[in-house]
Amino acid sequence: MLINELSKKTGISTHTIRFYEKSGLIEGKQDVSVKSNNYFHYDEVTIEKLEFISDAKSVGFTIKEIGQIIDAWYNKKYTKKQKNEILDEKLISLEQKMKEIKEMKKQLLQFKEDVLKDRC
Amino acid sequence: MLINELSKKTGISTHTIRFYEKSGLIEGKQDVSVKSNNYFHYDEVTIEKLEFISDAKSVGFTIKEIGQIIDAWYNKKYTKKQKNEILDEKLISLEQKMKEIKEMKKQLLQFKEDVLKDRC
DNA sequence: AACAACATTAGAGCATACTCTATAGTTGAT
DNA sequence: ATCAACTATAGAGTATGCTCTAATGTTGTT
Missing domain, CATH: 1.10.1660.10 (Multidrug-efflux Transporter Regulator; Chain: A; Domain 2)
Incomplete structure (x- = not known):
């Protein structure tokens, strides 16, 4: 097409x-x-x-990171080991993002609590 | 200071x-x-x-969104109701981000599976 | 008084990720 | 043959979020 x-x-x-x-x-x-x-x-x-x-x-993910992932999937030039390393690295960064989001959620819930109790 | x-x-x-x-x-x-x-x-x-x-x-979060949250917390010009609305909106967007990350995680694990089984 | 280390404002420059414009050529239906 | 609708390339412009430079003034120690 x-x-x-x-x-x-x-x-x-x-x-x-x-x-x-x-x-x-x-x-x-x-x-x-x-x-x-x-x-x-x-x-x-x-x-x-x-x-x-x-x-x-x-x-x-940035364009660069997305490129790495796509290469890890579709590109023939990497070994299995290299592909796994790239994917594992991105999985770790997803875990990190998840952790940060959970912490931010707690923070916002605390803000809500503060609003409720007139602490701000 | x-x-x-x-x-x-x-x-x-x-x-x-x-x-x-x-x-x-x-x-x-x-x-x-x-x-x-x-x-x-x-x-x-x-x-x-x-x-x-x-x-x-x-x-x-963008600078603009961060500004909204900070205002919802520290600013006197909003009512409790308005502050809660802003914070709830951001909490929903965090839930959305979490969902997207979980899906991306699944996708990357699938990629790993494909690499393992020589499907790429 | 001299001088390093700070302070201010205005504006330029940079990286990322688009988004659009201009120019020019191609295709396909009437 | 004409013409709308497509195609390509190069490069300009935009928004976001910094990051840096320049010019100028202030502070505090010696």
Whole structure:
């Protein structure tokens, strides 16, 4: 599929898709047999990747980090060991985020308590 | 205390502290009895606020959101009801973040499974 | 008085992650 | 053939959140 279809299927703008491609997160293929244009073609895996990118951005991963994870999954150049290391590292950072969120929740509940008891 | 001491006590640079002050997150007081300078003085509550800002940034709250929370806590201009609404809203967004992190965790564990079983 | 170490303001610069504009060429339906 | 709707590339512009520089003034110790 071409970029417009990809955009419609994922809800991500063509501009942003191109930005992600430039950033190395996704990759389209040009059909060398067609000489009249240099249109990029995208497959179903690219849809998967873009959906993953959206989710990963939501939890606060940077483009760079998302690139590492995608490489750990889709890239052939890493060994199993390297892939596992990258994924474990990201899992640890998720645990850390979770901990921080729980602490912030406590803090906000304390603030609510303070408001209730006129301590502020 | 002056800005340098505040910086040392919180580990936040004077530049960033001034940025937060401009952004309305914290507020120093100028001593009107001293006419030779216009130095800003900060109290213990400012330290509390800066520590809160660091924590709140970690969980992904924006400067604007942090400002709302600080106002819900320290500002006299809101009613109890308004303060509770702001805090509840932020608590809901924390729950949402937690959900997203749990889902991302599952996803990364699935990736690990795929790596293990040579599915990528 | 000299001088380091502080203070202020205004504004420039930077990194991240888009978002948009301009320019130019291609495709496909009528 | 025409024309809307697509495609590509390069580069400019935007928002957020700092981070730094420059210019200038103040304080406190020697």
